[in-house]
Amino acid sequence: MKLPESILRPVKLIRGGMHLDHQKNTAECETVIMPTPSTVYIPLSQHIGAPANPIVKKGDNVFVGTLIGEAGGFVSAPVHSSVSGTVADVKDLTIGNGTLQKYIIIESDGKMEKDPELKPFEIKSFSDLAEAAKQCGLVGLGGAGFPTHVKLSPSKDVEIDTLIINAAECEPYITSDYRECVEGLKDVIEGVYLIKEKLGIKKVVIGVESNKPRAIELLMQVAADHRDADDSVKIMKLPSKYPQGAEKVIIYSATGRKLPAGKLPSDVGCIVMNVTSVATLYRFITTGMPLVSKRITVDGTAVSEPKNLLVPIGTPIKEILDFVGVDMENVDRVLMGGPMMGNPVVSCESVLEKRNNAILAMRDKKPQPQTACIRCGRCADTCPMSLYPAMVETALRTGNKESLNSLNTNYCMECGCCSYVCPAKRPLTQVMRTAKAEIRRQSK
Ligand code: SF4
Numbered sequence: 504m505k506l507p508e509s510i511l512r513p514v515k516l517i518r519g520g521m522h523l524d525h526q527k528n529t530a531e532c533e534t535v536i537m538p539t540p541s542t543v544y545i546p547l548s549q550h551i552g553a554p555a556n557p558i559v560k561k562g563d564n565v566f567v568g569t570l571i572g573e574a575g576g577f578v579s580a581p582v583h584s585s586v587s588g589t590v591a592d593v594k595d596l597t598i599g600n601g602t603l604q605k606y607i608i609i610e611s612d613g614k615m616e617k618d619p620e621l622k623p624f625e626i627k628s629f630s631d632l633a634e635a636a637k638q639c640g641l642v643g644l645g646g647a648g649f650p651t652h653v654k655l656s657p658s659k660d661v662e663i664d665t666l667i668i669n670a671a672e673c674e675p676y677i678t679s680d681y682r683e684c685v686e687g688l689k690d691v692i693e694g695v696y697l698i699k700e701k702l703g704i705k706k707v708v709i710g711v712e713s714n715k716p717r718a719i720e721l722l723m724q725v726a727a728d729h730r731d732a733d734d735s736v737k738i739m740k741l742p743s744k745y746p747q748g749a750e751k752v753i754i755y756s757a758t759g760r761k762l763p764a765g766k767l768p769s770d771v772g773c774i775v776m777n778v779t780s781v782a783t784l785y786r787f788i789t790t791g792m793p794l795v796s797k798r799i800t801v802d803g804t805a806v807s808e809p810k811n812l813l814v815p816i817g818t819p820i821k822e823i824l825d826f827v828g829v830d831m832e833n834v835d836r837v838l839m840g841g842p843m844m845g846n847p848v849v850s851c852e853s854v855l856e857k858r859n860n861a862i863l864a865m866r867d868k869k870p871q872p873q874t875a876c877i878r879c880g881r882c883a884d885t886c887p888m889s890l891y892p893a894m895v896e897t898a899l900r901t902g903n904k905e906s907l908n909s910l911n912t913n914y915c916m917e918c919g920c921c922s923y924v925c926p927a928k929r930p931l932t933q934v935m936r937t938a939k940a941e942i943r944r945q946s947k
Protein backbone atom coordinates (compact mmCIF):
# COMPACT_ATOMS: atom_id res chain seq x y z
CA MET A 504 0.00 0.00 0.00
CA LYS A 505 1.33 3.43 -0.93
CA LEU A 506 0.93 5.77 2.00
CA PRO A 507 1.21 9.55 1.92
CA GLU A 508 4.57 11.06 2.89
CA SER A 509 2.71 13.56 5.11
CA ILE A 510 2.47 10.75 7.66
CA LEU A 511 6.25 10.93 8.09
CA ARG A 512 7.72 13.30 10.62
CA PRO A 513 11.05 15.05 9.94
CA VAL A 514 13.91 13.88 12.18
CA LYS A 515 16.34 16.08 14.09
CA LEU A 516 19.66 14.34 13.60
CA ILE A 517 22.01 13.73 16.51
CA ARG A 518 25.75 14.17 16.37
CA GLY A 519 28.01 11.17 16.98
CA GLY A 520 26.73 7.62 17.23
CA MET A 521 27.81 4.75 15.02
CA HIS A 522 26.74 2.62 12.10
CA LEU A 523 26.93 -0.97 13.37
CA ASP A 524 26.49 -4.25 11.58
CA HIS A 525 22.75 -4.84 12.27
CA GLN A 526 22.84 -8.66 12.53
CA LYS A 527 19.01 -8.77 12.62
CA ASN A 528 19.14 -12.49 11.82
CA THR A 529 15.80 -13.22 13.48
CA ALA A 530 13.79 -10.42 11.84
CA GLU A 531 11.61 -12.88 9.92
CA CYS A 532 11.56 -15.59 12.64
CA GLU A 533 8.02 -15.93 13.93
CA THR A 534 7.85 -16.11 17.73
CA VAL A 535 7.98 -19.65 19.13
CA ILE A 536 6.27 -20.38 22.46
CA MET A 537 8.82 -22.01 24.74
CA PRO A 538 7.67 -25.18 26.58
CA THR A 539 6.63 -24.50 30.17
CA PRO A 540 9.62 -24.83 32.53
CA SER A 541 9.22 -27.23 35.49
CA THR A 542 10.19 -24.47 37.93
CA VAL A 543 10.31 -20.68 37.68
CA TYR A 544 12.29 -18.39 40.00
CA ILE A 545 10.54 -15.01 40.01
CA PRO A 546 12.67 -12.13 41.36
CA LEU A 547 10.89 -9.49 43.43
CA SER A 548 13.16 -6.76 42.07
CA GLN A 549 12.93 -6.69 38.29
CA HIS A 550 12.67 -2.92 38.08
CA ILE A 551 14.22 0.36 39.19
CA GLY A 552 12.99 1.24 42.70
CA ALA A 553 11.90 -0.69 45.79
CA PRO A 554 11.52 -4.49 45.50
CA ALA A 555 8.00 -5.94 45.58
CA ASN A 556 6.81 -7.55 48.84
CA PRO A 557 5.80 -11.24 48.66
CA ILE A 558 2.14 -12.00 49.42
CA VAL A 559 2.27 -15.80 48.93
CA LYS A 560 3.91 -18.52 51.01
CA LYS A 561 5.20 -22.04 50.52
CA GLY A 562 2.39 -24.42 49.54
CA ASP A 563 0.06 -21.79 48.03
CA ASN A 564 -1.54 -22.64 44.69
CA VAL A 565 -1.21 -20.02 41.96
CA PHE A 566 -2.34 -19.54 38.36
CA VAL A 567 -0.81 -17.69 35.42
CA GLY A 568 -1.34 -14.02 36.28
CA THR A 569 -1.90 -14.43 40.04
CA LEU A 570 -0.48 -11.50 42.04
CA ILE A 571 2.39 -12.90 44.14
CA GLY A 572 4.24 -9.70 45.12
CA GLU A 573 2.83 -6.23 45.80
CA ALA A 574 4.67 -3.05 44.79
CA GLY A 575 6.99 -1.95 47.61
CA GLY A 576 6.38 1.80 47.10
CA PHE A 577 5.46 4.36 44.44
CA VAL A 578 8.62 3.67 42.41
CA SER A 579 8.19 -0.12 42.35
CA ALA A 580 6.11 -2.71 40.50
CA PRO A 581 4.06 -5.76 41.49
CA VAL A 582 5.00 -9.24 40.23
CA HIS A 583 2.71 -12.06 39.07
CA SER A 584 3.05 -15.78 38.61
CA SER A 585 4.10 -16.79 35.10
CA VAL A 586 2.93 -20.43 35.46
CA SER A 587 0.17 -22.31 37.26
CA GLY A 588 1.33 -24.56 40.09
CA THR A 589 2.49 -24.45 43.71
CA VAL A 590 4.77 -22.04 45.54
CA ALA A 591 7.81 -24.16 46.50
CA ASP A 592 9.57 -21.44 48.50
CA VAL A 593 10.08 -17.72 49.06
CA LYS A 594 13.73 -17.09 49.78
CA ASP A 595 16.88 -15.06 49.17
CA LEU A 596 19.17 -16.33 46.40
CA THR A 597 22.27 -15.02 44.62
CA ILE A 598 21.43 -16.50 41.22
CA GLY A 599 21.11 -13.15 39.42
CA ASN A 600 24.02 -10.71 39.18
CA GLY A 601 25.61 -12.20 42.29
CA THR A 602 23.81 -9.96 44.80
CA LEU A 603 21.34 -11.45 47.27
CA GLN A 604 17.69 -10.84 46.44
CA LYS A 605 14.33 -12.44 47.17
CA TYR A 606 12.71 -14.90 44.75
CA ILE A 607 9.36 -16.67 44.69
CA ILE A 608 9.99 -20.22 43.46
CA ILE A 609 7.00 -21.88 41.77
CA GLU A 610 6.78 -25.49 40.65
CA SER A 611 4.68 -25.64 37.51
CA ASP A 612 1.81 -28.12 37.13
CA GLY A 613 2.34 -27.90 33.35
CA LYS A 614 -1.25 -26.74 32.74
CA MET A 615 -0.60 -22.97 32.37
CA GLU A 616 -4.11 -22.27 33.72
CA LYS A 617 -5.04 -18.59 33.74
CA ASP A 618 -6.15 -17.03 37.01
CA PRO A 619 -9.99 -17.16 36.88
CA GLU A 620 -10.11 -13.81 38.74
CA LEU A 621 -8.51 -11.92 35.84
CA LYS A 622 -10.84 -9.52 34.08
CA PRO A 623 -10.56 -6.52 31.76
CA PHE A 624 -9.55 -3.24 33.41
CA GLU A 625 -11.99 -0.40 32.92
CA ILE A 626 -10.41 2.95 32.08
CA LYS A 627 -12.58 5.90 32.99
CA SER A 628 -10.08 8.63 33.70
CA PHE A 629 -6.55 9.83 33.08
CA SER A 630 -5.30 8.37 36.39
CA ASP A 631 -6.85 4.96 35.61
CA LEU A 632 -4.28 4.51 32.83
CA ALA A 633 -1.38 4.79 35.29
CA GLU A 634 -3.22 2.45 37.67
CA ALA A 635 -3.63 -0.07 34.83
CA ALA A 636 0.11 0.09 34.09
CA LYS A 637 0.80 -0.48 37.79
CA GLN A 638 -1.56 -3.44 38.15
CA CYS A 639 -0.10 -4.92 34.95
CA GLY A 640 3.35 -4.84 36.61
CA LEU A 641 4.58 -2.97 33.55
CA VAL A 642 8.14 -1.63 33.55
CA GLY A 643 10.35 -0.28 30.76
CA LEU A 644 10.76 -3.31 28.53
CA GLY A 645 13.62 -1.90 26.50
CA GLY A 646 16.13 -2.71 29.25
CA ALA A 647 15.86 0.07 31.88
CA GLY A 648 12.98 -1.41 33.92
CA PHE A 649 11.58 1.96 35.03
CA PRO A 650 8.00 1.44 36.34
CA THR A 651 5.63 2.63 33.60
CA HIS A 652 2.95 3.96 35.97
CA VAL A 653 5.47 6.56 37.22
CA LYS A 654 5.98 7.77 33.63
CA LEU A 655 2.22 7.95 33.19
CA SER A 656 1.80 10.07 36.36
CA PRO A 657 3.52 13.34 35.42
CA SER A 658 3.45 16.26 37.84
CA LYS A 659 0.43 18.54 37.39
CA ASP A 660 2.84 21.45 36.80
CA VAL A 661 4.18 20.06 33.51
CA GLU A 662 2.38 20.06 30.21
CA ILE A 663 2.83 16.89 28.15
CA ASP A 664 2.42 17.56 24.45
CA THR A 665 4.18 14.59 22.81
CA LEU A 666 3.88 10.83 23.23
CA ILE A 667 6.90 9.11 21.69
CA ILE A 668 6.55 5.42 20.86
CA ASN A 669 10.02 3.92 20.74
CA ALA A 670 10.27 1.16 18.12
CA ALA A 671 13.85 2.04 17.11
CA GLU A 672 15.47 -1.17 18.41
CA CYS A 673 18.94 0.08 17.51
CA GLU A 674 21.06 -2.63 19.18
CA PRO A 675 22.42 -5.32 16.85
CA TYR A 676 20.75 -8.76 16.89
CA ILE A 677 17.56 -7.81 18.80
CA THR A 678 14.27 -8.09 16.88
CA SER A 679 11.71 -8.60 19.68
CA ASP A 680 10.11 -5.13 19.27
CA TYR A 681 10.07 -5.59 15.50
CA ARG A 682 8.21 -8.90 15.95
CA GLU A 683 5.73 -7.09 18.24
CA CYS A 684 5.04 -4.64 15.39
CA VAL A 685 4.49 -7.55 12.98
CA GLU A 686 2.71 -10.09 15.22
CA GLY A 687 0.95 -7.72 17.65
CA LEU A 688 0.14 -4.80 15.31
CA LYS A 689 -3.50 -4.57 16.38
CA ASP A 690 -2.52 -4.27 20.06
CA VAL A 691 0.06 -1.60 19.15
CA ILE A 692 -2.47 0.43 17.11
CA GLU A 693 -5.23 0.22 19.73
CA GLY A 694 -2.75 0.90 22.53
CA VAL A 695 -1.39 4.02 20.84
CA TYR A 696 -4.86 5.54 20.38
CA LEU A 697 -6.01 4.56 23.87
CA ILE A 698 -3.00 6.16 25.56
CA LYS A 699 -3.24 9.26 23.36
CA GLU A 700 -6.91 9.71 24.14
CA LYS A 701 -6.73 9.02 27.88
CA LEU A 702 -3.68 11.21 28.43
CA GLY A 703 -5.13 13.94 26.21
CA ILE A 704 -1.81 14.22 24.35
CA LYS A 705 -1.80 16.25 21.14
CA LYS A 706 1.03 14.63 19.18
CA VAL A 707 2.18 11.03 18.82
CA VAL A 708 5.50 10.21 17.17
CA ILE A 709 6.36 6.58 16.45
CA GLY A 710 10.12 6.22 15.93
CA VAL A 711 11.45 3.29 13.84
CA GLU A 712 14.89 2.82 12.32
CA SER A 713 15.12 2.78 8.53
CA ASN A 714 16.49 -0.80 8.57
CA LYS A 715 12.97 -2.08 9.35
CA PRO A 716 11.00 -1.12 6.23
CA ARG A 717 8.23 -3.64 6.95
CA ALA A 718 7.68 -2.21 10.44
CA ILE A 719 7.63 1.31 8.98
CA GLU A 720 5.02 0.29 6.45
CA LEU A 721 2.89 -1.48 9.08
CA LEU A 722 3.13 1.40 11.54
CA MET A 723 2.35 3.95 8.82
CA GLN A 724 -1.02 2.23 8.65
CA VAL A 725 -1.52 3.25 12.29
CA ALA A 726 -1.05 6.86 11.30
CA ALA A 727 -3.11 6.37 8.14
CA ASP A 728 -6.00 5.24 10.32
CA HIS A 729 -6.91 8.96 10.63
CA ARG A 730 -8.93 8.41 13.78
CA ASP A 731 -8.10 11.84 15.11
CA ALA A 732 -9.37 14.89 13.32
CA ASP A 733 -5.98 16.63 13.21
CA ASP A 734 -3.94 13.62 11.98
CA SER A 735 -1.53 14.00 14.85
CA VAL A 736 0.02 10.51 14.75
CA LYS A 737 3.26 10.59 12.77
CA ILE A 738 5.93 8.04 11.91
CA MET A 739 9.54 9.09 12.38
CA LYS A 740 11.86 7.17 10.07
CA LEU A 741 15.10 7.24 12.03
CA PRO A 742 18.56 6.73 10.54
CA SER A 743 19.96 3.26 11.34
CA LYS A 744 22.52 4.65 13.69
CA TYR A 745 23.27 3.43 17.20
CA PRO A 746 22.12 4.62 19.85
CA GLN A 747 19.12 6.11 18.05
CA GLY A 748 16.69 4.33 20.43
CA ALA A 749 18.19 5.75 23.64
CA GLU A 750 15.61 7.85 25.47
CA LYS A 751 17.56 11.12 25.37
CA VAL A 752 18.34 10.60 21.67
CA ILE A 753 14.82 9.76 20.51
CA ILE A 754 13.38 12.72 22.45
CA TYR A 755 15.83 15.02 20.66
CA SER A 756 15.09 13.42 17.28
CA ALA A 757 11.33 13.85 17.75
CA THR A 758 11.20 17.29 19.36
CA GLY A 759 14.63 18.94 19.32
CA ARG A 760 14.45 19.09 23.14
CA LYS A 761 17.44 18.14 25.28
CA LEU A 762 16.70 16.05 28.38
CA PRO A 763 18.87 17.28 31.27
CA ALA A 764 20.75 14.71 33.36
CA GLY A 765 18.63 13.24 36.16
CA LYS A 766 15.34 14.51 34.67
CA LEU A 767 12.36 12.57 33.38
CA PRO A 768 11.01 12.92 29.80
CA SER A 769 7.89 14.56 31.30
CA ASP A 770 10.14 17.45 32.41
CA VAL A 771 10.56 18.32 28.71
CA GLY A 772 6.89 17.69 27.82
CA CYS A 773 7.24 14.10 26.59
CA ILE A 774 6.22 10.59 27.54
CA VAL A 775 8.34 7.86 25.95
CA MET A 776 7.01 4.32 25.78
CA ASN A 777 8.55 1.27 24.20
CA VAL A 778 6.32 -0.23 21.47
CA THR A 779 6.04 -3.57 23.31
CA SER A 780 5.02 -1.73 26.50
CA VAL A 781 2.15 -0.10 24.58
CA ALA A 782 0.90 -3.46 23.27
CA THR A 783 1.32 -5.13 26.70
CA LEU A 784 -0.68 -2.39 28.41
CA TYR A 785 -3.45 -2.71 25.84
CA ARG A 786 -3.58 -6.50 26.34
CA PHE A 787 -3.82 -6.02 30.11
CA ILE A 788 -6.66 -3.50 29.77
CA THR A 789 -8.65 -5.78 27.46
CA THR A 790 -7.97 -9.16 29.11
CA GLY A 791 -6.66 -8.50 32.64
CA MET A 792 -3.54 -10.62 31.95
CA PRO A 793 -0.54 -8.84 33.52
CA LEU A 794 3.06 -8.98 32.34
CA VAL A 795 4.03 -12.63 32.90
CA SER A 796 6.01 -13.56 29.79
CA LYS A 797 8.46 -11.88 27.44
CA ARG A 798 9.23 -12.12 23.76
CA ILE A 799 13.02 -12.34 23.51
CA THR A 800 15.59 -12.77 20.76
CA VAL A 801 18.11 -15.56 21.37
CA ASP A 802 21.09 -15.06 19.08
CA GLY A 803 24.84 -14.38 19.08
CA THR A 804 27.98 -15.72 17.49
CA ALA A 805 27.67 -19.03 19.40
CA VAL A 806 24.04 -19.65 18.31
CA SER A 807 23.58 -21.63 15.10
CA GLU A 808 19.76 -21.41 14.98
CA PRO A 809 18.71 -18.05 16.42
CA LYS A 810 15.07 -17.63 17.44
CA ASN A 811 12.46 -15.31 18.84
CA LEU A 812 10.82 -16.97 21.84
CA LEU A 813 7.90 -16.23 24.14
CA VAL A 814 9.19 -17.24 27.58
CA PRO A 815 7.57 -17.23 31.06
CA ILE A 816 9.29 -14.71 33.35
CA GLY A 817 11.53 -16.49 35.86
CA THR A 818 12.69 -19.22 33.44
CA PRO A 819 16.38 -20.09 33.97
CA ILE A 820 18.66 -18.80 31.19
CA LYS A 821 20.25 -22.25 30.90
CA GLU A 822 16.90 -23.82 29.95
CA ILE A 823 16.35 -21.14 27.29
CA LEU A 824 19.80 -21.70 25.78
CA ASP A 825 19.27 -25.49 25.90
CA PHE A 826 15.96 -25.09 24.05
CA VAL A 827 17.71 -23.16 21.28
CA GLY A 828 20.37 -25.89 21.11
CA VAL A 829 23.32 -23.80 22.29
CA ASP A 830 26.42 -25.85 23.16
CA MET A 831 27.76 -24.10 26.28
CA GLU A 832 31.23 -25.57 25.59
CA ASN A 833 31.45 -23.12 22.67
CA VAL A 834 30.24 -20.05 24.59
CA ASP A 835 32.66 -17.48 26.01
CA ARG A 836 30.09 -14.96 27.21
CA VAL A 837 26.32 -14.67 27.70
CA LEU A 838 24.67 -11.24 27.64
CA MET A 839 21.21 -10.15 28.72
CA GLY A 840 20.38 -7.52 26.11
CA GLY A 841 22.35 -6.31 23.11
CA PRO A 842 26.11 -6.37 22.55
CA MET A 843 26.43 -2.63 23.26
CA MET A 844 24.40 -2.12 26.45
CA GLY A 845 23.61 -5.67 27.58
CA ASN A 846 24.72 -6.97 30.96
CA PRO A 847 27.01 -10.00 31.21
CA VAL A 848 25.30 -13.00 32.80
CA VAL A 849 27.31 -14.06 35.84
CA SER A 850 25.73 -17.52 35.99
CA CYS A 851 23.38 -19.39 33.62
CA GLU A 852 21.26 -20.07 36.71
CA SER A 853 20.13 -16.43 36.27
CA VAL A 854 16.54 -16.10 35.14
CA LEU A 855 14.59 -14.14 32.55
CA GLU A 856 13.24 -10.85 33.93
CA LYS A 857 10.59 -8.43 32.66
CA ARG A 858 13.16 -5.97 31.33
CA ASN A 859 15.13 -8.50 29.25
CA ASN A 860 14.55 -8.42 25.51
CA ALA A 861 17.42 -10.65 24.33
CA ILE A 862 19.90 -13.29 25.37
CA LEU A 863 23.10 -13.37 23.36
CA ALA A 864 25.53 -16.28 23.58
CA MET A 865 28.87 -15.09 22.21
CA ARG A 866 32.00 -16.77 20.97
CA ASP A 867 34.61 -14.01 21.36
CA LYS A 868 37.65 -13.20 19.31
CA LYS A 869 40.85 -12.98 21.33
CA PRO A 870 40.61 -9.66 23.22
CA GLN A 871 43.09 -7.00 22.10
CA PRO A 872 45.35 -5.64 24.84
CA GLN A 873 44.65 -2.25 26.37
CA THR A 874 47.28 0.42 25.57
CA ALA A 875 47.84 4.07 26.49
CA CYS A 876 45.51 6.77 25.14
CA ILE A 877 46.91 8.26 21.91
CA ARG A 878 44.72 11.40 22.13
CA CYS A 879 43.02 10.67 18.81
CA GLY A 880 39.71 12.20 19.94
CA ARG A 881 37.54 9.45 18.44
CA CYS A 882 35.75 8.83 21.73
CA ALA A 883 34.63 12.48 21.86
CA ASP A 884 33.69 12.54 18.16
CA THR A 885 31.40 9.53 18.51
CA CYS A 886 29.75 10.48 21.81
CA PRO A 887 26.09 11.40 21.14
CA MET A 888 26.09 13.47 24.34
CA SER A 889 29.13 15.55 23.25
CA LEU A 890 31.20 14.32 26.21
CA TYR A 891 34.98 13.90 26.49
CA PRO A 892 35.49 10.37 27.87
CA ALA A 893 39.31 10.52 27.69
CA MET A 894 39.29 13.68 29.84
CA VAL A 895 36.86 12.06 32.29
CA GLU A 896 39.27 9.13 32.58
CA THR A 897 42.11 11.52 33.44
CA ALA A 898 39.95 13.43 35.96
CA LEU A 899 38.93 10.16 37.62
CA ARG A 900 42.51 8.88 37.79
CA THR A 901 43.84 12.14 39.27
CA GLY A 902 40.87 12.57 41.66
CA ASN A 903 39.93 15.95 40.10
CA LYS A 904 36.38 16.31 41.46
CA GLU A 905 35.71 19.70 39.84
CA SER A 906 36.58 18.39 36.38
CA LEU A 907 34.34 15.36 36.81
CA ASN A 908 31.39 17.70 37.27
CA SER A 909 32.38 20.34 34.73
CA LEU A 910 32.80 17.63 32.05
CA ASN A 911 29.04 16.87 32.37
CA THR A 912 29.85 13.27 33.27
CA ASN A 913 26.29 12.68 34.50
CA TYR A 914 24.95 13.10 30.98
CA CYS A 915 26.56 9.78 29.98
CA MET A 916 23.92 7.20 29.07
CA GLU A 917 26.45 4.34 28.99
CA CYS A 918 25.79 3.60 25.33
CA GLY A 919 29.26 2.08 24.79
CA CYS A 920 30.13 4.03 21.60
CA CYS A 921 33.34 5.48 23.08
CA SER A 922 34.70 2.07 24.16
CA TYR A 923 33.77 0.59 20.79
CA VAL A 924 35.73 3.11 18.72
CA CYS A 925 38.77 3.51 20.99
CA PRO A 926 41.86 2.16 19.15
CA ALA A 927 43.67 1.83 22.50
CA LYS A 928 40.83 -0.37 23.83
CA ARG A 929 40.37 1.83 26.91
CA PRO A 930 37.35 0.63 28.97
CA LEU A 931 35.74 4.06 28.66
CA THR A 932 32.12 3.10 29.34
CA GLN A 933 33.19 1.45 32.59
CA VAL A 934 35.22 4.59 33.36
CA MET A 935 32.11 6.75 32.82
CA ARG A 936 30.05 4.44 35.06
CA THR A 937 32.67 4.66 37.82
CA ALA A 938 32.92 8.44 37.40
CA LYS A 939 29.13 8.83 37.79
CA ALA A 940 29.21 6.65 40.92
CA GLU A 941 32.03 8.84 42.27
CA ILE A 942 29.96 12.00 41.69
CA ARG A 943 27.00 10.38 43.51
CA ARG A 944 29.29 9.39 46.39
CA GLN A 945 30.62 12.97 46.68
CA SER A 946 27.16 14.50 46.61
CA LYS A 947 26.15 12.38 49.61
S1 SF4 B 1 29.14 5.72 26.99
FE1 SF4 B 1 28.79 7.82 27.69
S2 SF4 B 1 30.67 8.91 27.21
FE2 SF4 B 1 30.67 7.00 26.02
S3 SF4 B 1 29.80 7.58 24.06
FE3 SF4 B 1 28.09 6.83 25.31
S4 SF4 B 1 27.25 8.67 26.30
FE4 SF4 B 1 29.28 9.22 25.49
Ligand code: SF4
Pocket residue numbers: 875876877878879880881882883892893924925926927928929931
Ligand atom coordinates in the same frame (compact mmCIF):
# COMPACT_ATOMS: atom_id res chain seq x y z
S1 SF4 C 1 39.44 7.10 21.59
FE1 SF4 C 1 40.83 6.08 23.05
S2 SF4 C 1 42.84 6.62 22.34
FE2 SF4 C 1 41.42 8.02 21.31
S3 SF4 C 1 41.33 9.84 22.68
FE3 SF4 C 1 39.69 8.47 23.30
S4 SF4 C 1 40.59 7.25 24.96
FE4 SF4 C 1 42.28 8.14 23.84
